[in-house]
Amino acid sequence: MIKEIYADIAFIRGSVITVDNDNSIAEAVAIKGNKIIYVGSNKGVEDYLGADTNVIDLKGRTLMPGFIDAHSHFMLISMMLNNIVIPIDYKVCKSIEDIKEIIGIEVKKKKAGEWIILQGYDNEKLEEKRHPNCKDLDEVAPNNPVWCVRVDLHTGVCNSMALRLAGWTKESVKKFQPGELDIDENGELTGLVKEEGFGYINSLLTYDDEKLLEAYKMCDRMFLKYGITSVHDAGAYGGQFVKVLQNASLSGDVYVRIYEMVYRMLGKNSIRDFVYEHIKTGLHTGIGNEHYKLGPAKLIIDGSTTAPSCSTKEPYSHEPDLPRIINWTQEEMDTFFADAHLAGFQITAHCVGDDAVEKMINSIEKVLTKYPRENARPRIEHCAIINKELLGRIKKLGIIPISNPGFIAVNAKEYNKYYGERVEMMFANKSYIDEGILVAAGSDSPVIDANPLLGIWGAVVRKDIFNGVECGPNQKISVMDAIRMFTINGAYASFDEGIKGSIEVGKLADFIVLSEDILLSEPERIREISVTDTYIDGKLVFQA
Ligand SMILES: [Zn+2]
Incomplete structure (x- = not known):
């Protein structure tokens, strides 16, 4: 048989x-240009093999779609990779002394008055089991913020010095929600700042364009190594x-496909303003191309699972008096999401605690x-x-939860302590799947490592x-379901x-080869499995 199309x-x-x-x-799979033209048997693919076809024998190895990380802060990880922001995660710093040592090294490299920015410490994983404070940092950096x-x-x-540049004194505490500017028993600022602060x-x-581009390229290489071919x-x-990211994507400096949420981490009013500035342009979700596309309008409703600072209905199990932070009232949310929806945006919000999730569901229902x-x-x-009740409403309204199964792998012990029995409905992937809710997955890196195989492990093993x-072992899911969360369901979440x-057949040739059969x-x-080959648009962009 003579085929007009050879792979x-x-x-x-x-x-x-x-x-x-x-x-x-x-x-077997056959690729022509940037598209898949055949999927099937070793016999069937023969029709697509021409004299110039590059035939690769997988010898039984696994080929699967490239991973889609439906929630990751690509730009923030980037800055840690080229030291615009200095990493101080648990792999680097075991104690506050370690953090001080790193700051001391940076001080020597910088002029007086230049900012030193570090990212990634986890007080629960430091020897001292506390946050560093203003005095710790002053000891090593008296002349740099x-x-x-x-x-x-x-x-x-x-x-x-950073507190001075922010213009904050102990009087400033009144302008914030409780806990946002932390004070000690004498009413003095400790240096610890949350949410709005x-x-x-x-x-x-401030940052430099060229350094950012360099950082993005490094992050792109890391994602390709992890087999991530698309990121939200x-x-x-x-x-x-x-x-800088849009330019890097369109010029081919960044291969990973980007779905860009409309959001900036500069405080709650600034986030809202950013969305309204976009609304005024008339542009909305969907503009762009297969490499870079404008995503949903996003607000941040509450705090985090691990601080913990999220807005749960009931107090935290370990410290009932710890403040639970909620940024917006129901009315404010209703107005914002109606405006964004009417302007043509997909709508989303960072919601962690059940109180925040419920408020978002209320807004979505009204809109x-x-x-x-x-x-x-x-x-x-x-x-x-x-x-259970929220689960039913999520299903009814067709809401896509963007879950973070990898969080379980890194924080299981803390979650049990903070939330008690509530972990049985935490990152409730099995409940979503049993209800027929389409749930996608994100790493939220740099919060945790971006490796999707860590996320899949977390979803399957919950340890x-x-x-x-x-x-919450009741929420364990199958490997195949976890793969769907990190592939097709992520694609659905970005249309x-x-x-x-x-x-x-007909889809973009974005796929990976694994070191063993998952x-x-x-x-x-x-989580020991690695990606050996990553292809985007039918081109090999990473090989181990
Ligand atoms: Zn996030």
């Missing part, structure tokens, strides 16, 4: 996890960051009832703690990698299930 590349004798509707496994960001990206610590410090910092970028510090729109696909980022403690997220390996081994 540029064909993969044969593999185990191809197609992630089609039937979760079928194929043997220091901004030490916690791993959750909602909390940070300033030294005295956190955004304000970020607004004082959950935002950074505003226009400059977006401009969709008053202004119905087919295919609106509202999302809830994290959607961490829910209950803490540090101590083996289980967390792209017609062009990517599975290995099917469906046959012991669940505990999943």
